[in-house]
Amino acid sequence: MATDWLWARRAWEKWVTKHVGASGKQVQAALLLNYDPSGPSRLLPVIAEQEGTRLTAVDMQPFLDFVKRGNLQTEFFSIRPNQYLVTSIHENWFCARCVNSTKSGGEGVIVMQIGAYLLVCMYDGSLASASQAMVAADQFAVQFNRRTH
Template sequence: MDWAFIQKSWDKWVSSNIGSSGEPLKAALLINYDPFRPSRLLSTIAEQEGIKINPIELSQFVSFIKRNKLQTETFNIGHNQYMVTSIHENWFCARCLNTSKSTGEGAIIMQSSTFLLVALYDGSIGSASRAMVSVDQLVWLLSRRNL
């Protein structure tokens, strides 16, 4: 795995996609994840921006992914609880159940060959579309190196 390439790509992507009110995402998390590797090899956080996840929260989220009961269970990221709203081949969307924001909050989780990308955004349908474009850009960039 080319960690220098991942770091450089992440930094470039973060600078134009996460942060201020004009950006499509409020936070993102890149998790080193391979569903086919032995369970004794734990998933780790490769990169994160705008949110800090501890190892227990990470393991609970990864367990949610591995159980593959996306339609029947909820998951937590930070202090927020999410419910999956749509499932696609290698990604799914979720809405925050306990948000205090009137426009809502959402998450897009996309799986590449060796990573899970968790992207968090504020808003509804328009914001979700912008967030999806942003997520797809990073996954495409990382997949160019067959990571």
Template sequence: MDWGFVHKAWEKWASINIGSSSGEPLKSAFLLNYDPNAPSRLLSIIAEQEGINATPIEVSHFVEFVKRNKLQSESFIIGQNQYVVTSIHENWFCARSMTTSKPAGEGAIIMQTSTFLLVALYDGSIGAASRAMVAVDQFAWQLGRRNL
């Protein structure tokens, strides 16, 4: 794994896709190193994060949620929000916050690459979700180009 490449790709991607102004599709994101086939003693760690201060405990609960693979019957918590999965695809899933106070809602897109979980959070509904998905897909494509 080329950590230098991952960091450089993250910095470039995050600078144009994550922020609090209306121009960025994501409000926050974090990247976890994650290999479901690795020995259980190898813990997932936060490789990168922007716009959020995820804690190791929060991350470990989220990783356990993913490992249990009961996406349709359980919920997960990130930050102050509890999320329920709304759609599941081959290597990614979407979720909506059940506890948001924002009128348009909040969502999450989680994409798994060969060695990472990318968790991207956004504000809004369908249009915002589409823009967020494009941003997430672009980063996953960049990582995939290097066969990580």
């Protein structure tokens, strides 16, 4: 487990440097959440890593409850003040748009399950920004999966 975590942390740090940041990066903020529905969640911190935001386990618990319920198509979810509606669902990831954004171009999230983690990528903008954030999320998954599979 410690070896896997060291690998995950190294992959995270390399990915964050290239893809996450306020200006000119595909992803404005990202979180790596411990998520193993079959495992004892009390043994691990909810937030394994985060960049570009300062959220707490309390902030993320409603989101994790939303994911566990599995009603992606019929419910909204919140991450702090932002409320999101899922717009696209795929095998191991989904996209959502913020319905109460104050930003002119809007904002959204890409959520991808990678092993026992959920990668949450937050982006500003519309379709082009969502596509760029998806590419960035996919690059983290490829990098992460090189070691774990």
